[in-house]
Amino acid sequence: MENKDLLQALQAGEKFVLDGALGTNAQNSGLPAGVLSEQWVLEKPECIQKIHADFINAGSQIVLTATFCANPIHLADTPLAGKSAEVIARAVEIVRAAAVDRLIYVAGSLGPVGKLMEPFGPVTEDAFFAGYAEQAKYLIEAGADLLVLETQYSIEEASQALKGIRSVSNLPLVVSFSFDRGIRTMMGVKPQVFAETLTELGADIIGINCGKGLDENTECLKLVRQATDRPIWFKPNAGKPEIDADGKTCYKTQPEELSTRVPEWLTLGAQLIGGCCGSTAEHIQAIAAVVAA
Ligand SMILES: [Zn+2]
Numbered sequence: 001m002e003n004k005d006l007l008q009a010l011q012a013g014e015k016f017v018l019d020g021a022l023g024t025n026a027q028n029s030g031l032p033a034g035v036l037s038e039q040w041v042l043e044k045p046e047c048i049q050k051i052h053a054d055f056i057n058a059g060s061q062i063v064l065t066a067t068f069c070a071n072p073i074h075l076a077d078t079p080l081a082g083k084s085a086e087v088i089a090r091a092v093e094i095v096r097a098a099a100v101d102r103l104i105y106v107a108g109s110l111g112p113v114g115k116l117m118e119p120f121g122p123v124t125e126d127a128f129f130a131g132y133a134e135q136a137k138y139l140i141e142a143g144a145d146l147l148v149l150e151t152q153y154s155i156e157e158a159s160q161a162l163k164g165i166r167s168v169s170n171l172p173l174v175v176s177f178s179f180d181r182g183i184r185t186m187m188g189v190k191p192q193v194f195a196e197t198l199t200e201l202g203a204d205i206i207g208i209n210c211g212k213g214l215d216e217n218t219e220c221l222k223l224v225r226q227a228t229d230r231p232i233w234f235k236p237n238a239g240k241p242e243i244d245a246d247g248k249t250c251y252k253t254q255p256e257e258l259s260t261r262v263p264e265w266l267t268l269g270a271q272l273i274g275g276c277c278g279s280t281a282e283h284i285q286a287i288a289a290v291v292a293a
Contacts, residue, residue, distance in 0.1 A: 003103055006146060006172050007204055010231040010271055016105075017288045018235055018274025019055040019063045024251070025280060026051060026066075037066045038080055041091045048091075052098035054281035059288025062272065063104050064148060065091040067139065068111035073123060073131040077114065085138045092142035107174070108139030108147045110165070117157045125160055132164030146172040148233075150209050153178060153185035155197050162201050174233050174272075176207025182216040183223070191220040195227035207233030210276040213240035214253065214261055218268070225269040234270035238278035251278020255286035262290035 010016075026037045029047050040048050048066050055063060069075065070091070072084045080087060088108075095106045110132060115121045117128045136147055147165060152158040158175055165173060175198045180186045185194070195206050206228045208220050217236040224232060239253030258275070265273055273291055275283045 003105055003145060006105060007231075010205070014271070015266065015291050016061045016272045017059045017284065017291050018233070018272055019052070019060040020275040020279035020281065020284045021237075021277045022048070022051060022064065022066055022068070024277050025054075036069050036078060036080065038068075038070050038075070038078075038087045038091070041066050041087050041094065042080075042083070045090065045094050049094045049098045052095050055284055056099055056102060056104060058281040058285035059292070060274065060284055061104055062107050062146070062274075063095050063099070064107045064109040064150075065095055065139070065144065066109070067091045067135070068109045068150070069114065070138075071110065071113045071131050071135045073113040073115070073127065074111075084135060088135070088138040089142045092139065092144055096143070105145040106143065108136070108142075108144035110135050110139075110147060110149045110161070111151050112153070112157070117154070117160065128157065128160045129164040129167070132161040133167050136165040137168045140169055140171065144171065146174065148174040148176060148207070150174070150176040150207065151178045152176065153180065153189065154187045155189055155194065158194075158198060159201055162198070162203065166202065172204045173202075174205040174207050175203035176209045176233055176235070178210040179208065179216065179220045180211055182212050183219055191223035192227040195224040199228040199230055204230060205233050205272065206230045207235065207272075209233070209235035210237055213237070214258075218261070218264065221265060221268050221270060231271045232269050233272040234265055235274045235276045237276045238280075238283055241277065249277075253278070255280075255282045258283050259286035259290050262287055266291070
């Protein structure tokens with residue numbers, strides 16, 4: 001059996017359950033702070049595979065690869081320098097292995113590169129374009145079904161990244177922004193401006209992920225809905241990030257509480273729903289129960 005065309009299915013009104021957070025779940029399984037999940041893709045693939053498998057068992061139909069930081073620009077400053085192609089090929093294989101024979105969509109994750117683009121940072125526009133083109137090319141070669149440019153915060157960076165990705169790919173493309181300041185990204189971008197601009201630039205799906213709490217993300221969703229006719233991807237954190245007594249960031253919204261918000265998100269037009277930081281397989285199961293109802 002083959003996956004159906006994702007964009008056609010969305011156009012027909014179908015809804016999809018996404019996965020939860022890879023990073024916070026890897027940390028809960030022992031990934032040390034400061035070590036990239038990509039390191040585990042090569043060294044402890046069984047741990048990454050288990051996280052994917054738990055999400056798939058919970059109902060995730062679209063699963064992100066552990067390649068958020070696998071842009072060659074990002075890896076250049078890490079022990080994985082020069083290993084983008086290897087990490088990406090392995091990361092896609094791990095998702096496929098986790099799915100066993102279930103039909104899921106493998107979503108190639110492309111996160112920020114860890115440094116700002118000029119004039120605010122050291123990465124030139126050309127290097128930025130080339131870095132994303134290279135990461136996208138490896139994801140396509142590895143067999144990703146769609147690409148997800150996520151946790152973005154700047155119109156200029158996301159536009160350049162989108163152009164780089166589109167120079168090598170015509171796979172369905174999600175562009176998802178993180179509204180870290182509540183209803184603004186860390187660079188001050190408003191949801192409406194993001195949605196309008198990226199729609200014009202040709203993103204197939206407009207997304208919101210990570211950011212602040214559920215109320216802020218829901219507000220962003222309303223504003224995005226007014227500014228685009230594209231399907232909406234919605235992956236909020238399990239509540240507002242809080243700092244616990246040991247200085248660790250934690251997320252306290254429980255699965256049942258999260259699931260009570262899902263009907264509102266569906267009504268507001270979110271068609272692909274999952275979780276970001278702090279969301280576990282239990283959170284995804286609670287979301288899936290509502291989306292599938
Ligand atoms: Zn997050």
